[in-house]
Amino acid sequence: MRLLIDENISWRLKRSLPQWDILPANEIISTSKITNTTIWQYAKTNNYTILTFDEDFCGIAQSQ
Incomplete structure (x- = not known):
């Protein structure tokens, strides 16, 4: 699995x-x-799934 973790998720993961x-x-x-x-855009281009607690990504997903 390819995960791109947002800044609100610890890099220790x-x-x-x-x-x-x-x-x-x-x-x-x-x-x-x-x-x-x-x-x-980086996640989409490089086939990553975004892991985040940020609800702003829902708005980005709906506008794409």
Whole structure:
């Protein structure tokens, strides 16, 4: 499974599930603040499932 974990999910999850392809959102680009749209587009382009607590992604999903 390929998971892109949002900033509100601990990167430590990556160590807990080493058999999964887990990418923390802050590793996508080197900026201090990454937008939800950037996370969405990266996940869509690279076949990741987004894991988040952020409800804003529901709005992005409905507009796509």
